[in-house]
Amino acid sequence: MRVLLFLYLFLIPVCCSPKLTNSHSKNNETQLYDCHVHLMSPGLISDWKAIGIPFGRTEANYFNIDTILSNVGATKIDLIGMGYVYENPEYFQGENPKEKLQEENDYLLETTSKYPSKVRPFITVNPLRDYSNDEIERCFQSNKGIGLKLHFNASQVYLTEPEHLEKVKSIFEKASELQLPILLHFDNWHPKFGKDDLALLVDSVLANLRPIKINMAHFGTSGGFSDKTKAFIVAYEKLRDKISERHTIYLDISAVALDKNSEGMNKLSDEEFKILNTYIHKIGIKHILFGTDYPLYNASKYEEILLQKVGLNKKEIQIIQTNSKKWMNE
Ligand SMILES: [Zn+2]
Numbered sequence: 001m002r003v004l005l006f007l008y009l010f011l012i013p014v015c016c017s018p019k020l021t022n023s024h025s026k027n028n029e030t031q032l033y034d035c036h037v038h039l040m041s042p043g044l045i046s047d048w049k050a051i052g053i054p055f056g057r058t059e060a061n062y063f064n065i066d067t068i069l070s071n072v073g074a075t076k077i078d079l080i081g082m083g084y085v086y087e088n089p090e091y092f093q094g095e096n097p098k099e100k101l102q103e104e105n106d107y108l109l110e111t112t113s114k115y116p117s118k119v120r121p122f123i124t125v126n127p128l129r130d131y132s133n134d135e136i137e138r139c140f141q142s143n144k145g146i147g148l149k150l151h152f153n154a155s156q157v158y159l160t161e162p163e164h165l166e167k168v169k170s171i172f173e174k175a176s177e178l179q180l181p182i183l184l185h186f187d188n189w190h191p192k193f194g195k196d197d198l199a200l201l202v203d204s205v206l207a208n209l210r211p212i213k214i215n216m217a218h219f220g221t222s223g224g225f226s227d228k229t230k231a232f233i234v235a236y237e238k239l240r241d242k243i244s245e246r247h248t249i250y251l252d253i254s255a256v257a258l259d260k261n262s263e264g265m266n267k268l269s270d271e272e273f274k275i276l277n278t279y280i281h282k283i284g285i286k287h288i289l290f291g292t293d294y295p296l297y298n299a300s301k302y303e304e305i306l307l308q309k310v311g312l313n314k315k316e317i318q319i320i321q322t323n324s325k326k327w328m329n330e
Contacts, residue, residue, distance in 0.1 A: 036291025
């Protein structure tokens with residue numbers, strides 16, 4: 001279970017305000033762009049409840065788009081499907097994981113069709129499955145404005161395995177061909193995950209690829225701010241000059257600046273928040289996207305943490321928001 005612990009970090013919200021009301025919906029001074037918001041279908045919620053996964057809120061907070069939009073309180077969101085969990089035997093032992101994954105993508109596409117200018121859907125596949133490119137194509141035919149979420153922990157992808165590397169290349173080529181942005185949960189949770197994987201991404205996957213846009217979730221790891229996160233940022237800093245300028249690479253700060261303990265993840269101490277600030281500047285403000293990992297946080301609460309705990313100033317927050325707006329093609 002350890003491998004998958006952090007798959008559902010966001011299910012148990014750490015912002016303990018009694019209601020997830022959002023001050024920004026009332027005072028419209030600031031526009032917030034949230035690049036990392038989760039959606040689950042009612043079917044997935046009941047499948048997970050059946051295997052004992054705890055949910056911190058009522059179901060509408062996870063499946064109902066109106067509830068989600070009102071809770072998040074952002075001007076525009078990237079809404080992330082979670083169909084990849086059906087391809088993981090620890091989360092689904094039933095038959096036809098492919099159909100379940102497709103149903104999850106369909107639910108996402110149907111849900112977001114109600115708010116085409118406010119919500120951008122990120123469909124999901126398991127890059128190791130042979131039908132994944134067909135599934136991307138199928139979803140693309142129904143909505144040309146989609147993005148693609150890949151979760152290398154849920155799908156247990158190891159770029160150090162030549163076979164995995166080839167499959168990932170093929171998925172990235174497809175995404176590039178269709179001009180789909182990729183939200184990449186890169187960390188596969190192996191203890192050695194880090195600079196070697198990043199080097200393979202840069203030297204092998206991206207080297208000869210046509211232009212691609214990538215948002216690396218949670219600063220490249222799985223949330224929280226640990227030695228692993230720091231090592232990843234240092235490795236990224238060293239390698240990024242090798243990435244061609246035709247590619248657009250951002251890192252999202254979702255689930256990094258935790259101000260409360262959550263499932264398997266420690267909150268940051270005041271000292272750690274300060275250190276996080278220095279690592280944010282190693283990455284560079286202009287390379288960072290805003291994301292809440294909703295239902296983990298809502299947009300105004302997470303912005304407040306970035307200001308008050310991490311110590312970013314308003315101008316820096318504004319730059320992160322401008323990046324996020326640009327990332328969403330606004
Ligand atoms: Zn997430």
